[in-house]
Amino acid sequence: MDTVSFPRMVELDTVTGLPPRKMLDHDLPLLLRSMGTSGLPMCSIMIDIDHFKIFNDKYGHDIGDLVLHHVSSLIRRAVKFRGEAYRYGGEEITVLMLNTTGSEGLATAERICLLIENSEVLAMVDGEELPLSVRISLGVASTDTVVGSELLVSSDRALYNAKGNGRNQAILFRNDRKQVVNTTIIDVHFPSRSAILGGSYILLKRWFSYSNPTEIEAREIKDPNHDSSEFAEGPTPPLGIVEAEIRGRVSKIERRGNHTYFKFEVKSYIIDLMIKYIQDTRNANR
Numbered sequence: 001m002d003t004v005s006f007p008r009m010v011e012l013d014t015v016t017g018l019p020p021r022k023m024l025d026h027d028l029p030l031l032l033r034s035m036g037t038s039g040l041p042m043c044s045i046m047i048d049i050d051h052f053k054i055f056n057d058k059y060g061h062d063i064g065d066l067v068l069h070h071v072s073s074l075i076r077r078a079v080k081f082r083g084e085a086y087r088y089g090g091e092e093i094t095v096l097m098l099n100t101t102g103s104e105g106l107a108t109a110e111r112i113c114l115l116i117e118n119s120e121v122l123a124m125v126d127g128e129e130l131p132l133s134v135r136i137s138l139g140v141a142s143t144d145t146v147v148g149s150e151l152l153v154s155s156d157r158a159l160y161n162a163k164g165n166g167r168n169q170a171i172l173f174r175n176d177r178k179q180v181v182n183t184t185i186i187d188v189h190f191p192s193r194s195a196i197l198g199g200s201y202i203l204l205k206r207w208f209s210y211s212n213p214t215e216i217e218a219r220e221i222k223d224p225n226h227d228s229s230e231f232a233e234g235p236t237p238p239l240g241i242v243e244a245e246i247r248g249r250v251s252k253i254e255r256r257g258n259h260t261y262f263k264f265e266v267k268s269y270i271i272d273l274m275i276k277y278i279q280d281t282r283n284a285n286r
Contacts, residue, residue, distance in 0.1 A: 004030050006084045007076070013087045015065050016072035021224040024086035024094055032148040035098060041144040043083075043105035044151045045095040046159040047075065047112070050135040050167040052091040053244065057280075059132075063123050067134055070121045078112050089203060089224040090245045094152065102142035102172050109138040109170035117168065137162040138170035145175055160267065182268040186248070187261070189217045192232035194260040196223060198253045204246045204264070205229070208237045208281075213274035240285035244277040246270060 004027050008019045019027075035042040049071055056064035068091055075093060076085045083097035097105060113136060120131040139159025146154045158173035165171065188204070196202055206220035219241060222229045248266035255261075 004034070006081055008084050016068055016087045016093070018072050018076060018085050018087045018093065020087055020227060021089055022227065024088065024096075027084070027086075027096065028152070031096060031098065032143070032151070035143065036148065040099045041101050041142050042148070042151065043095075043097040043100035043102065043108075043140065043142040044155040045097070045105060045109050045112075045170075046088070046139045046152070046155040047071075047093040047095065047109075048137050048159055048163065049091040050137055050163075055132070059123065059125055063125070063132075066123055067121050067132065070119070071116055071134060071136060074115055074119060075112055078115060079108065082108075087224075089201070089247055092247075094155075100142060101144045102140060105140045105142050106170055106172040109140050112136070113138055113168065113170050135168040137167045139173065140170060141173040146173065160269075164269070183265050184214065184268045184271055185251075186213070186264040186266060187215045188264045190221060190230075190232055190260040190262075191217065191219075191234045191258075192230065192260065193255060193258050194221060194230050196221060196230075196250055196253065196260070196262070198250055198262075200250045201247065202250060204248075206241050206243050207246070208239070208241045209274075209278055210237065213271055213278060238285075239282040242274075242277045242281045244273075246274065 008023060010019050010023055012018060013020045031042060055067050072085065072093060079085060079095055079097060083095055085093055085095045088094040116134055116136050121134060123130050123132055137159060139155045139162055141151055141154035141158060143151060154173040158171045162169050162171040200223065203222040203224060204218045205222055207216045207218040209216045219232050220229060246266060248264045251263045251265055253262040
């Protein structure tokens with residue numbers, strides 16, 4: 001059986017300097033099995049950079065990548081040898097820690113949160129060095145309170161609560177709380193034949209809506225599991241194409257000729273962000 005040792009000596013994501021999502025998918029079941037056999041807990045921490053879109057929109061994607069690399073390197077150093085940080089997708093990072101209870105994971109997450117808050121990113125903007133402040137939100141879960149198959153989704157729910165409670169904080173998932181994340185189904189048309197599979201978690205990177213954000217047409221799809229992207233051609237809509245990532249799960253996929261249609265399940269709060277993205281794009285193209 002494969003073994004996992006930290007830090008992971010693998011090919012790293014070029015932007016973050018972290019092991020990629022496919023390595024997380026490889027390591028997670030092995031680590032769960034190892035900890036389960038030993039009777040030890042395992043912790044996951046889901047991390048999201050607060051208001052990350054502002055860095056890309058205001059300063060450009062190069063600065064956004066700089067911010068992402070800065071945060072990722074600090075997090076990886078903070079858990080070195082005790083665990084590993086992986087790029088989950090977009091600006092989200094997942095940390096796995098062995099022999100770690102929920103309370104211990106929360107303490108680590110709070111230290112990471114403070115570490116990022118007290119750091120600065122030095123960026124060159126218009127020829128001048130500009131210090132940028134960054135904040136993150138964190139969700140924590142451990143197998144001392146949840147089953148292994150629900151470890152990531154539980155920490156993701158805790159992350160959702162951290163963002164809903166004001167961001168820049170860490171929250172521990174607890175089974176005695178109602179931490180249900182509401183989801184919304186979006187109808188997506190991709191005007192090309194796609195290789196994506198039902199049940200996959202993907203990113204829509206370029207898309208637009210003619211009427212409302214629950215019915216969209218996508219022009220670029222990224223599968224972080226396989227680090228691959230698919231593109232589709234078509235007429236440019238009058239009000240422009242939105243270039244902002246949406247992460248969700250594919251369901252009920254249907255292929256008709258050279259077109260792909262699928263249901264896309266996203267967290268409900270994403271709809272509010274999509275409305276803002278659509279409005280911003282329309283204002284920019286008027």
